[in-house]
Amino acid sequence: MQNVYLPKIAKVMDSYNEADNSAVLTLRMKDGSRFNFHAGQFAMVGYPGWGEAPFDICSSPLNSKEFQFCIRQVGSLSEKLAGLKKGDEVTVRGPLGNGFKALEDLEPKNILFLGGGCGFVTVRPIIKYIIEKGLYKDRKVQLLYGARAEENILFKEEQKEWKKYVDVQIALEAPPFSAKASKGRPKKSKYHKGMITDLFKKIEIVSPASVIMCGPPIMYRFCIQGLGDKIKPEATYLLMERRMHCGLGVCQHCAIGPYYVCKDGPVFTLEMLQMAGVQL
């Protein structure tokens, strides 16, 4: 019988700082084994003696040799992990959860991403998959991203590459002050001002589209309201976050209604949640 609680050891191959007090760790399994996963899946990442916690895998699912986690420093474990350097070791248990098993088969074909906060991390493996597999060729892909300020934008540098294939629109609650604004003509900002939901009125939203939301539940609530008819519950995918311990649907910490986020999620269709009476 396999020990489902025993993690594997992975080596840190690289670590760099990201926005929002985060660090991206690149890992490789110490025993040389591959780490095969679907976009949207997560794993329990830990440091011996400091515990383990669920983190979204943020690298391309097409690379199983090396994989990445974007770790935002909000607690003792995440601070420890974010401070690790090349050659350090961590424990990894997973991949866990459902994830997107077949992004190519999403119906409607077009994909609308709505991202915000640290949940945005999960957008990255999906976008990478779409670009690397060329899925953008036969469908429109639009990414709406809401953040507080410019310094909170995750993967800002990479987004330049994404923009070649994906329509990226960013709304900032506090857009940067434009230096030229005082000398007459204001410089056209790369960003929209406001919340993610303000974008619904300002720009043309891809429709019909499969909607993928990665962010805080409050964002989901307002986006569902704001998009109205454009939301098809069976084609709207929400990524849920909960406290987790076992990651296997036993320990009960992550239960919402009849589901376990760790086992039945973290990707849920809005239809699934509505049918079970789950309030967002």
Place this chain on the structure above:
Amino acid sequence: MTSDMIIKFFNCLKAEKYNIYGPEIQDDESDILELQEVPDLKLLEKVSARPYKYHLMPIREVLYKYKDNKLKEEFLKTKKQAFFGMSVFDLKALELYDRVFQNDVYYQNNRKNLLAVGYSSIPAKNYKTIFFTIDEKILENIVFDVFIEGTKFYAQSYKGEKILKKCGLKYKKIDYNPRKEDKKVLAIKKVVETSKDSKLWEELGKICLACGKCTIACPTCFCFDIESVLGPEKKAERCSGNCFYDDFTRIAGGHKFLNNPKDKIFFWYYHKFVRIPHEYGLPGCTDCGRCTAVCPVGIDIEKNIVKLLKEVKNKKR
């Protein structure tokens, strides 16, 4: 007569080097402790105040250690142990544990050394509960190695038969044959599933202290945390969890998903009456009465379910 047979069996277990656990009075309540002699029949006739579960799944157990850059599994070196005098309700809970932890190496390591000995002074079919069906097939619907019903001995497992033969006791073989669909379980599931707006939760939320005594006393409550211990030894431990405590749903950054006693007690009932039957086809509550007995504000699980059942019946009219 009854006690002679029981004493004979008990002493035989002792001679076979079993560590025997059963009800014994400690601090004015019947706890499950290691027994040196056969417990008083009066204690066996009642459901003990505390459950057997902690001797099968300890409050804390080491899962693995990290040493010399390697992870090493740790297993308890369990001796042969017998749970003596488990009630029908306790055995129903054991059946659930076996289902929930069927792929759990740590549980199975402890379970393989357990001899479950049930006891009932009255015919087991005569027990009454609203939570699951008890009829003449009840001994097929629970798991045990040996069951003592008054003066009669039953065996369900090879282990049970072996020990009874060794002790020279006559027994009848009963095969485990779980009920496919229990109408009582399904009816309660349906009612609790759709009860979110019931006033009951409001009322319970006002009086519940979220002290968590009910989950400690409950024989089916199995939720757990996995914690790491930093010290001379780096290790991961599993310890029993409690869904009434604030850290149960707290995530990094401080947000919680269960914020008040009302949501917590609903979560607990939903777990017992909806999620467990849905996943395992078994009742999540066995009606042992322990949670009602320990609740400092007198929350009565059976009364509450009856209330919900009535509410639905009245709505239909």
